[in-house]
Amino acid sequence: MKEHSPALSPAERYIGIGELARESGCKPETVRYYERIGLLPSAPRNEGNQRRYTASAVRRLTFIRHARDFGFSVEAVRELLQMADYPAMPCEEVDTLAKHHLAEVEARLARLTAVRDELQRMINQCAGGNIGQCHIIDVLSDHRLCHQAGPHGGADVIG
Template sequence: MSGDTTPALIDCPALGIGELARRAGCKPETVRYYERIGLLRDAPRTEGGQRRYGEAAVRRLTFIRHARDFGFSVEAVRELLEMADHPQMPCHEVDAIAKHHLEEVESRLQRLSALREELRRMVGQCAGGRVESCRIIEVLSDHQLCIGESAHGGAQGLG
């Protein structure tokens, strides 16, 4: 074999979807989902219809999984991938996405901290008697008994 064919062999699409998923630390359903929403490129298929992936797909899927583990939204990951596909462009847009995400995380942490304090207060006020006189039930039933709106007003958006 000549040296010219070696680079082609490096990214030869030889991995099945199960092996790709295993190497990226996810499930085959996740791979299919990322393909369906366009984060992962459609894989070439064998004559029998099985997907085949190369090392580029492993790297891309690993990037996607890692970015999602950091809590980046699917749209943010899409933008980051687009920029990663153009390595010569300046990274100020990447920086802006990361800074925006950091601000969201810090805001979420503040809301979670306030929520924790409100829950501690509720639990601390519970006398352990009957449900009819349970402070937790009272507070959950009457928003006016909470310390403040900031304690849990945005709690639904934490997940």
């Protein structure tokens, strides 16, 4: 017996973790990871203990990957998935989550833009002499040479 269930419609065709991963743009390890942390339900297994997936798993995983690509955290994706599971609910919460995320993205953009401008200034002002005269090292050594108002915001907050 190759598959767990007999007589499947084409729409219910089972695929392995590799094909699922290919179709949704991630790696098998990541799929198993998502299962472990509960983003994907535990997949049914065939007789040889290998995970079998249907088209609905492809859809769910595609949703996850896409939301992750947009920069939503795994926890946010978890909430989005819960919401997506109840199509009759008002979409207010989805909207709120998306707006909150947009605000974060805009904040990061602002910081990153400031950093880019400052980096450009640093580089443009480097006359190409030796390190002792190098404007880049100067700026890094002394925040006052920086055109920013305050601190840039901490490394983790930049990216």
